[in-house]
Amino acid sequence: MLLILDKINTRSVKKILGFILPLVFTIFFLLLAFQNVDLKKSIWLITNTSLPWLLVFIFIFFFSHFIRAIRWKIIINSIKKETSLLNLFSAVMIGYGVGCVASRLGEVYRGFFLGRWEKLSRTSMFATVVVERIIDMLALGFSCVVSIYIYSGDLLNEVIWLKASLIVAFSVMAVFIALIYLLIVKKESFYNAIVKFVGRFSHKMADFLAKTFTTLLEGFSSIKGIKSYLLILVYSVIIMLLYALNAYIGFYILELENTYTITFGMAWVLMTISAFGVVIPTPGATGSYHLITIFVLTQLYNFNYTESGAYAILTHFISYVSFIVSSLLLLYVVNRRNFKKGIPKENFLSVFRLNMDEK
Numbered sequence: 420m421l422l423i424l425d426k427i428n429t430r431s432v433k434k435i436l437g438f439i440l441p442l443v444f445t446i447f448f449l450l451l452a453f454q455n456v457d458l459k460k461s462i463w464l465i466t467n468t469s470l471p472w473l474l475v476f477i478f479i480f481f482f483s484h485f486i487r488a489i490r491w492k493i494i495i496n497s498i499k500k501e502t503s504l505l506n507l508f509s510a511v512m513i514g515y516g517v518g519c520v521a522s523r524l525g526e527v528y529r530g531f532f533l534g535r536w537e538k539l540s541r542t543s544m545f546a547t548v549v550v551e552r553i554i555d556m557l558a559l560g561f562s563c564v565v566s567i568y569i570y571s572g573d574l575l576n577e578v579i580w581l582k583a584s585l586i587v588a589f590s591v592m593a594v595f596i597a598l599i600y601l602l603i604v605k606k607e608s609f610y611n612a613i614v615k616f617v618g619r620f621s622h623k624m625a626d627f628l629a630k631t632f633t634t635l636l637e638g639f640s641s642i643k644g645i646k647s648y649l650l651i652l653v654y655s656v657i658i659m660l661l662y663a664l665n666a667y668i669g670f671y672i673l674e675l676e677n678t679y680t681i682t683f684g685m686a687w688v689l690m691t692i693s694a695f696g697v698v699i700p701t702p703g704a705t706g707s708y709h710l711i712t713i714f715v716l717t718q719l720y721n722f723n724y725t726e727s728g729a730y731a732i733l734t735h736f737i738s739y740v741s742f743i744v745s746s747l748l749l750l751y752v753v754n755r756r757n758f759k760k761g762i763p764k765e766n767f768l769s770v771f772r773l774n775m776d777e778k
Contacts, residue, residue: 441522441700448699448706452713456728464673464729472671473737479668480741483661484511490654494547497643499539505756506536509749514548516746517767519703519739526552531770536753541770550642556592558655560585562691569684570719577719584695659690666690669734675726689715703739 488507495502514529530548534541563585567574575582642648667686670676692715696707709731716727754764763769 441702444699445701445706448701448710452706452710452731453728455724456713457725458728460725461729461732464726465733467674468672468733469674472668476665476668476672476734476737477741479661479665480738481745483658483665484508484515486654486658486661487511490651490658491547491551493647493650493654494550494642495539495544496647498543498547499537502537505749506533506753509746509753510536512742512749513746515742519705519742522700522702528767528770532750532765535765535770536757553592553595554651554655556588558659559691559694560588560592562659562687562694566688566691570688572719574688574719578692578715581692662694663687663690666693666734669730672733673726673729675722675730678726679720679722685720688719703735703742705735705739708735 485504485508488504488511491507491511492502492504510529510533513532514525516525517528518525526548527545530545531541533539534544537544563581642651663683663686666689667681667683670679670681670686675681689712693708693712696704696709696711699707701707709728712731712734713724713727716722716730717724722730750765758764
């Protein structure tokens with residue numbers, strides 16, 4: 420009885436911490452970000468935004484995620500060739516929308532919704548999401564290398580945590596790639612040896628590793644042929660360019676080109692370094708994005724704090740609202756289309772039910 424109570428208490432503590440910690444991080448980073456910002460002046464700047472440039476920003480924002488949906492279609496092409504782009508795009512936006520409310524749950528919902536809509540294994544869909552995140556990490560590493568090259572100063576010295584972050588990121592990626600190579604080339608012997616060795620110390624960890632290896636293998640085995648790899652590479656570059664273009668357009672929304680010399684290289688560096696804010700577990704990168712963005716603009720490009728704060732608030736707000744509104748709207752659209760076809764509607768609870776082929 421005591422053991423059961425302990426397990427219940429442990430689960431309750433984990434749930435409470437899972438809710439409280441992201442909130443604490445968000446508040447902490449927001450306080451740090453805006454300690455030198457005159458919020459009244461920043462908000463006044465935002466009220467005088469350029470509507471045409473705002474519309475361009477929103478268009479590029481959605482287009483970049485549509486390209487992400489196309490790349491995802493290529494990744495899962497061998498699992499199912501005729502995948503609906505509407506379903507893919509909707510799942511992408513729902514994933515980001517959920518992530519704006521509950522950090523880290525977005526990736527789960529993304530794979531689960533697509534699995535339900537396309538009648539595919541949610542495990543295999545989640546595996547492709549994991550693979551896509553690894554691709555994103557590699558793309559971010561590439562973006563950092565480009566940023567170091569195009570920045571006029573010494574980026575690694577001016578952003579003191581960047582070098583350590585890159586070392587950790589590339590080390591993790593190297594380990595992942597090595598594991599995947601061994602899983603593909605020497606699947607049985609490597610898989611059994613690792614799980615058996617870890618099982619001597621912890622059966623729970625061995626089960627976790629077994630599921631992780633299986634998930635990764637399912638995800639990477641979904642990519643077939645040189646053509647698929649090349650297309651994924653091309654679309655990944657396009658995605659990064661569109662993200663940088665959005666960062667560039669953000670300056671024009673606030674008409675900052677009248678005060679500062681704005682370049683695409685500046686936007687690329689800002690996009691790259693601010694992307695590290697997403698790694699920190701806050702809902703929708705709230706706080707962490709603001710802190711890093713204001714730091715980059717004020718410390719690397721000598722913007723004043725008021726305009727940097729306005730830029731961070733506005734670009735994050737547009738993205739945040741767009742993700743949430745579009746996720747709800749697209750869920751409605753897909754459900755309505757499916758209902759007309761006699762397909763059951765899905766919601767944020769129903770997607771956790773197992774498909775028939777998974778029971």
